[in-house]
Amino acid sequence: MLAEIITIGDELLIGQVIDTNSAWIAQKLNESGVEVIQRRAIGDNRDEIFRALDSIHPDTKLVILTGGLGPTRDDITKKTLAEYFGQELIFHEETLRHITNIFTKLDREVNELNASQAWLPSGCTPLKNMYGTAPGMQFEKNGVYYFSLPGVPYEMKALFESYIQPFIREKLTPDYQIVHAVFHTQGIPESILAKRLENWELNLPPQLKLAYLPSAGAVRLRLTARGKKNEDLKAILDAQSKKLRELLGADLYAEGDEPLEVVVGKLLKTNHKTLALAESCTGGYISHLITSVPGSSAYYMGGVVAYDYMAKEVALGVNHDDIVNFGAVSSQVVIQMADGARSVFNTDYALSASGIAGPDGGTPEKPVGTVWIGIATPTETRAYLFRFGNDRMRNIRKTALAALNLLRRSLNSLDLDDIDLPDLKSIVVSKREKMAN
Amino acid sequence: MLAEIITIGDELLIGQVIDTNSAWIAQKLNESGVEVIQRRAIGDNRDEIFRALDSIHPDTKLVILTGGLGPTRDDITKKTLAEYFGQELIFHEETLRHITNIFTKLDREVNELNASQAWLPSGCTPLKNMYGTAPGMQFEKNGVYYFSLPGVPYEMKALFESYIQPFIREKLTPDYQIVHAVFHTQGIPESILAKRLENWELNLPPQLKLAYLPSAGAVRLRLTARGKKNEDLKAILDAQSKKLRELLGADLYAEGDEPLEVVVGKLLKTNHKTLALAESCTGGYISHLITSVPGSSAYYMGGVVAYDYMAKEVALGVNHDDIVNFGAVSSQVVIQMADGARSVFNTDYALSASGIAGPDGGTPEKPVGTVWIGIATPTETRAYLFRFGNDRMRNIRKTALAALNLLRRSLNSLDLDDIDLPDLKSIVVSKREKMAN
Incomplete structure (x- = not known):
């Protein structure tokens, strides 16, 4: 038919x-x-x-x-x-x-x-x-x-x-059946993912087909099983899904239709934790993703879009001299932004981002695509340096996904030091002093 | 051909x-x-x-x-x-x-x-x-x-x-030619727009065709002229574009490919004015739109996403008793949010929004879709009550467009009292006291 x-x-x-x-x-x-x-x-x-x-x-x-x-x-x-x-x-x-x-x-x-x-x-x-x-x-x-x-x-x-x-x-009464399973990864380019999955993919049963669906900063993998009405396709798909899950490990952030902001929202809600944001280069996009999820007011308290230098100082308490000495795009500044947001909104976690989204504003040392992401947890604050590409909207999207994925890793108690992503260039850790906050 | x-x-x-x-x-x-x-x-x-x-x-x-x-x-x-x-x-x-x-x-x-x-x-x-x-x-x-x-x-x-x-x-050698002109409106439903344009549309010359392209909160109008190679289509199109411009009046916010955030950005830049935002129900989406425009750091200083009640008080200085007495979705609160953002970020203008995006949180007096938008200008602060629909993402989009369009009207010195939009239910004006700010 x-x-x-x-x-x-x-x-x-x-x-x-x-x-x-x-x-x-x-x-x-x-x-x-x-x-x-x-x-x-x-x-x-x-x-x-x-x-x-x-x-x-x-x-x-x-x-x-x-x-x-x-x-x-x-x-x-x-x-x-x-x-x-x-x-x-x-x-x-x-x-x-x-x-x-x-x-x-x-x-x-x-x-x-x-x-x-x-x-x-x-x-x-x-x-x-x-x-x-x-x-x-x-x-x-x-x-x-x-x-x-x-x-x-x-x-x-x-x-x-x-x-x-x-x-x-x-x-x-359709005469054949199709079942899909979808797996989400973030930050790993298609070609590197394909290398990792090569042996497994070559040995897939004939009913199964793997498709790579890349978008800015993320790759979805769709495993499709197609067969006659009477075949137990579900069992064939489940067996290979299990193998794929093992190959993806901590890089698998969701299955099915769930976007990263929903995954993170559920984790925050389940763990009774709250979140604040301090955004510069992402300009409110992370906040928009978080609040696109119904019920996000249960865990998201608020955020500051500190676009101007002065806004970082006034609204988040970033040290003026540090901005002057290290630049707004620096580990020092994103750490203070995250700490500031966590303190202003009185939350358990805070994410921050400061970078050069483009098309203008790049320098030889900090070209367009350079982004520092900060994450403040109850015990420490970390800064991650990424080097993304040249496209403004893609850089904004990639930054948002990378930040949310760091939060997911932290909420899942995954390793925050050993992260192997080609765009990730450096990690700075600032342990919180006992009495602060 | x-x-x-x-x-x-x-x-x-x-x-x-x-x-x-x-x-x-x-x-x-x-x-x-x-x-x-x-x-x-x-x-x-x-x-x-x-x-x-x-x-x-x-x-x-x-x-x-x-x-x-x-x-x-x-x-x-x-x-x-x-x-x-x-x-x-x-x-x-x-x-x-x-x-x-x-x-x-x-x-x-x-x-x-x-x-x-x-x-x-x-x-x-x-x-x-x-x-x-x-x-x-x-x-x-x-x-x-x-x-x-x-x-x-x-x-x-x-x-x-x-x-x-x-x-x-x-x-x-194509035997005819096609020219288009596109006109953007916001907040007027397709059917009301069609009524307003009916007589004009019925009397369009045969070479011209009008199309309505609606999306959440906005309608684009496309006027297409099609005719023989030797016809002066451009003149025919221009003559009718002129009439259409008159019929749309202050409701026409842009022509061609220009989105509202670009229009507003250009107006701010040309007039050397700055903007701050205080968002609740839009959750950072207005900020995201503004910062999706390259070069927006010239006029956009920053914003606060005050999702939680406390965030409105702490980050924007909204009066606690007013939130308790009038509710977070009230003219009193959006006026204070806009004033707060304008003051924190030291800008000429500020926009604010507080509403019930849905799907939950509605009450009989304030059903899902109820949104107050605030606009603080150098001389006064205004609050506009809108009643949108039931869909969360559409409500967020509609609120953002309505807020940006109010700012456009203000920057263009258009009438801010006499605005005829079916979703607009009430306007509250708060004149700024001489010495404040």
Whole structure:
């Protein structure tokens, strides 16, 4: 059984937006055991929608369309599908009630355009959109199922998970199965990781395939098992996952979908520890990651973004002479920043970062990409010197992940001295005096 | 004249990678006056490549294929194209020399697989790949031109710019032209914006089309003019852009590609003003946006993320009793937060935000989505009450954009009282006493 994805929107054809929806849908379909044979992007154009629907693969049983369901004039998917399936638009009372509810909660009035979203093709099954006003629609014709979803990613995803995934499980009985396991590492480049895993990877059973998914400062490893319905794929995957875990050791920071900020948040919460931040080059990004996790107020007290020299002195108590003598990007300064944040916010732990994110500000001794990260624990404060690359946003991201991973190591009582990362150049340890703090 | 883009690779159909190549190609084709009618992603599969090539639009004159040109067994694009165009693979001496050169520089030996890349379809024009070992290929059949490029983005881009762009200019003489203008608004929902622009939009000249591109808290408007080579499209676009600017008034915050943090940064820099931040519910996200702009240290001094109650008191000097009596999400508290940040960091302006991002923490009087934003200017401090939605990350994003837009209005000396946004519920003004600060 095959599936196809059709994304609709002029913006896709002029390259104004990158289509992330169809990659997400493809992944979900795959995980459900449905093979995607083609993805297409076409414009908000009646003839092209017709042409796409008329030219699906003969074995395609499932077509997912996204986009073109908004209330404005350029959105034509709904009326085009009505025409394609030979249906009229009829008024759907329940959808209007849902739209009205949404607007009432927002203290806003439903205008004519909003209300127009309650007109739906007569033969479709409307799919209630929990996060927006455009309902999804389900059609069937000649044994092929068509789902039309809005293009707004979080609306699309919620509808896919609420309606299409159960539909596949219950109605389509996919003829093969796929299981994945995902492993997260930080700070080790793909090529070095690949060398470490080489022997194991070459001896993987034929059902398994390993993929390297690198991003700034991190590599995800996806182990995919694909096989017939009756194979015990889970057992095969589990056995190799165990071996991979051993090979990754302390470098494995999470499995599944868990980002580093969630891992660290759970550790803080479980251990009843609190965190403060003192950020310079990361400019609030570490704080943003930490607070993107719901419930983070249980362990995160606050932080200072000390962008200016003076801010480091005034808000964190960094010694003026040390900034002048050693520079803002120095072990002395990040140690004082971490200690200052830990003291101001009265926490167990504090992270600090000061570096040259770029593109400007580099010197021969401290080129762009030079970053000191500080970590204050209940017993000591440490500073780690990293040498990242030239790209500002990647340096910010890499710094944040490296800092969070140091915190993870500390919370897990892992070795903080013996860390083998190619970007890590130096470690300075400052033991806390007994009476301080 | 139409163009199509076909990206080839199994990884696209399992959602392992997001296809950024075809958005880039679409944009470049568009800028060259070539309209893209369809983008497709298919697997490394002979039959699907045939099916895609057989089903191009009748008016398509240019087909760009990417991917599947690597040296490994799963890459089949080259031999499939040879078969499709009825050609044999022949040895291309110059390509082998190029491959050998690349490997010599890397101190590596050319193996059999690398050398196989010098075998090319007999009727193609090879396109020299400056950054890799897989040459591009150009074919022609029945007046349609086909270009096959490697999938590695920087190799693909170099080949596109070296061969395809000049080819379009010299050989294809596009028979129409396209020009765009993009306008950015914040805080006005798509449907309300559409109502405001309705009359104007209905009376647009036939060459023009308006598209609404909404994201959390913002809507971009794209005005596209499409017409014959000899038409003065620029003049038509400019005339309507002028009208649109009038209709948007103070709600238009930028044109072109400029995000709000860049707009605000430029205003601060030009006016030699400085900024501090005091964030609670946004958790450092506003600071992250501000510091994502290179050179922001010229105007951004620093900020406090006061996540905990105590942090608001200790780091920003918010009155303890006011937090107890009015709550952390109150006009009193955001005004003191903004004043505190402005004073600690000694700046001209400060923004503050305190709210309930969700999913937890809402009450009947202050449901999830309730946010107070404070802005301290050289003369006064104001607090704005917003009621956003239920999604944590969207609330954070919406709050950040609303805060930055208030700062933009203030820096542009726009009216700060008469702001008509559906999410804005209340405004409190606190005039600064003469001697304070």
